[in-house]
Amino acid sequence: MDIRGHIDLLLLSVLHDRGAVHGYAVITALRDRSKGAFDLPEGTIYPALQRLERAGLVGSRWDDSAPRRRRVYELTEDGRRACADKKTEWRGFVVSVQAVIGPMAVGGPA
């Protein structure tokens, strides 16, 4: 499935709910929550997390308590705000698309 432009929303949402998580756990969380629909490759997730970090929406640190060193990410204050904003934006987006393509996507065609 095609997630263009909505990765940030998904990532921020996972980090919002899960607190501090490492990249691989984000991948599995996304896969599990979406029932397999969002099975995103590492080459998508890691650069995306780095982008969010550069944007100041998440912070990261190394977690050495695990058997293998892992980098854990966590929302910043800005990130929490951005997460809420993007959810609002998402709702508006859905409403607008619905308005264009017709109402059948809400109640179903039958």
Add this chain to the structure above:
Amino acid sequence: MDIRGHIDLLLLSVLHDRGAVHGYAVITALRDRSKGAFDLPEGTIYPALQRLERAGLVGSRWDDSAPRRRRVYELTEDGRRACADKKTEWRGFVVSVQAVIGPMAVGGPA
């Protein structure tokens, strides 16, 4: 607003409902239906329509009845099928995103 990856759905939907339309009319239809949310520039619409034509989902011809020559686009049989498919896909996409970000986008937070 950000429509990445969903232009095709919007365009096909408009063409599906409107029949034969020219590019500029697609722009205004999109703007009107979405209440201004999707105010897409010509540099987005025309290449997108050409893409759809290359993909065999729409056909085009010149309409010389208007004071100024206009190119009108219309769904092909494949296009009609693709439109239905993309609507189904869209519904699944919304469900999946909702599953990841939480249910608050349906009933509202309050």
Add this chain to the structure above:
DNA sequence: GTTGACACCTAGGAACGCTATGCCTAGGGT
């Protein structure tokens, strides 16, 4: 001893959306 899950990272390509620009007509304002 090799397979598979866990875990991180990057280079590079392809596609996409948009900005900017060009060209043209018609009508209204000044």
Add this chain to the structure above:
DNA sequence: ACCCTAGGCATAGCGTTCCTAGGTGTCAAC
């Protein structure tokens, strides 16, 4: 006469984004 706005088509080229494809390494199971 002049300009502006709305209508109408089209392309070049940029920046971003996502993903493919590779590389590194641990650990447990078979």
